[in-house]
């Protein structure tokens with residue numbers, strides 16, 4: 001074969017191009033729009049997912065707020081409603097005069113004047129009642145002036161003792177020791193016929 005018929009690898013033009021690489025380029029060119037379409041679909045789907053998540057988050061927050069209100073409103077009412085109620089001041093009988101001996105201090109029970117409907121047994125309260133003379137009584141609150149724990153009367157020591165934080169009161173109700181900020185509260189007492197009555201006022205606490 002003569003030299004003039006051999007193909008020149010450096011020659012340009014259609015005769016110099018590789019048929020295989022030309023086919024690959026055209027296939028790549030054909031597949032490019034499909035790839036771009038699929039990327040656009042993916043980003044649209046991702047956008048829709050984000051929107052859906054935001055919507056669900058808002059729905060969750062809204063439902064949480066409604067649930068919180070549904071639970072919280074009755075609780076607030078439970079706590080606040082009694083504050084606005086006027087507490088009646090009623091005289092409660094705690095027994096016959098003859099039931100009490102002069103000089104003795106005993107625990108008497110009576111019903112709170114304004115028990116809440118759900119109070120149950122907590123509506124029952126009490127006092128330490130002492131007969132001073134034939135026709136004189138004094139009554140001390142059973143609840144400590146500090147945080148309201150029930151105090152006990154120690155007849156031998158003639159002291160009231162609070163078991164919660166060691167509050168001690170003399171027999172006249174004044175503070176002997178411990179954290180109580182003021183003496184034991186006292187109730188008004190009167191005799192009506194042969195009954196001893198206590199006026200069941202609310203007891204102040206600090």
Ligand code: FES
Nearest residue numbers: 144146147162167
């Ligand atoms: Fe009585 Fe604290 S409640 S000392």
